[in-house]
Amino acid sequence: MKVLSQWIDVHHIGSHCASTAMRTIFLGYGYAFSEDLCFGLGSGLGFTYQKYQSVDYYFFTGRNDSLEENAVGILGGYIETKRTDDPIVGWQWAKQWIDLGVPVILDLDMMYLPYMKDKLQIEQSFHFGLHNAILVGYDEEKSVAFLLDYLWNDVIEVSLKDLENARNSKTSPIKPDNGLKAIVLPKGQRDINLIINEAIRTNIFRMKRPFAFKMGLPGIKLFAREIRMWNKLLPEKERQTHAYMASMLFEKVGTGGGNFRRMYARYLKECATLTGNQQYLNSYKNYMELFRCWRQLAKLFELGAIDPNTGIFADDPEIEIFLEKMVDLEYKALENLEAIISIKEVMTC
CATH class of the missing domain: 3.90.70 (Cathepsin B; Chain A)
Known part of the structure; x- marks a missing residue:
């Protein structure tokens, strides 16, 4: 034992x-470290939208696929x-x-x-x-x-x-x-300002330039467009299956959308406290708004799983507007974060 x-x-x-x-x-x-700080130091913000050959449903996640490796590497472990x-x-x-x-x-x-x-x-x-x-x-x-x-x-x-x-x-x-x-992990800890800066720069790079198709910011944009086509391309039963799996992955078991945006928001709020840079609070607000958007989207998928003509599949122009707003906010939130890092690097030089 x-x-x-x-x-x-x-x-x-x-x-x-x-x-x-x-x-x-x-x-x-x-x-x-808090859970949110661990997530952020692992450059945890991400997005994946894939249909694997061996899987009969779409796979979604709102985090990157090397969370632990990133965090351990940045700490020198x-x-x-x-x-x-x-x-x-x-x-x-x-x-x-x-x-x-x-x-x-x-x-x-x-x-x-x-x-x-x-x-x-x-x-x-x-x-x-x-x-x-x-x-x-x-x-x-x-x-x-x-x-x-x-x-x-x-x-x-x-x-x-x-x-x-x-x-x-x-x-x-x-x-x-x-x-x-x-x-x-080593006993000695690296300077928190340095590792926060490195982690955010890595996250920005991976979101803007993902290593595979249907990932990062380009993946979010494609995802928002394609899911509204499911009701035209897929039979009702298949639509319901995809909607059920999406609602589960986004909130209940995969925590793939809203929760990850909320965790990253809280990480940025913690960054403001740890570094003294209050500009992180603006990015915190951006990702809290995204948290609410993704949670609302999960609810739309849940409704679509019950009735394949409602929720995300409803013939409602407001859903198109909502999805466009969410995609725009994902891009703007990352742009704002990149501006904070760029200003910080200029001030350091």
Whole structure:
């Protein structure tokens, strides 16, 4: 039996699985960072709108796909990321890190975690292989593992069989592949002004120049145009499926739209306090407005999932106006943030 109480003691409820896991791990290393600061230092703001070949619905997320790598790199730490289709090998990798006293972030299909299904009250089958929880211990004699998850303050006991099923899910269109991340951070912390500046510059670059199609700002623009064409291109049942999955990913399980804008807004508000630069408060207001826009959009998808001729699919010109406003605000919010960074760099030179 091995349990890492150092991380159990500092863990508490958060708003998103990955950023909560980062906050808990960072706190365990002595970094007194909020969840929002962890998200921002990971250049967390993003957008992805993709239809993968193996997935029968559109996949959405409002964050970047290298949150942990960005944050750990900017702090000068070490991160090991591994994946395998062999659950035995995957478990041995995780155990080795626990035995060394290092917690491990796991990729999981939440439908195989009984505690998660009960908590979220998921009515339809929703296999999602990118949920994150922290492995902080195990007891092989009792065949259980100990997890920290973002919606619970206390440690959760899970059977090793359920954990294996969640890590090795073949049902999830986006498979977890027994993925894990182990993080080690240095004792000394870099200057907060420098890392905030670097993180924001990285985020601006990735939003303006994403590395793949239908990502970042160009992806948001294309997304807003294409979703209004679904009612012309897709049969009703398919429209409802896409709308249901979008509403789930945007708010309930993926927290893919509004919550990420709210987290980034709170990060910018924290930046104003940490750096003394009050201009960040204007950007804070921009992203809080975007938070409300994305939450409203999630509601429109939810209505469209119930009735394929209402909500996002309704024949209403006001929806077009709303989507145009949201896209414009995404561009303007980033432009304003870029101006703050540019002015700061000129003043520093």
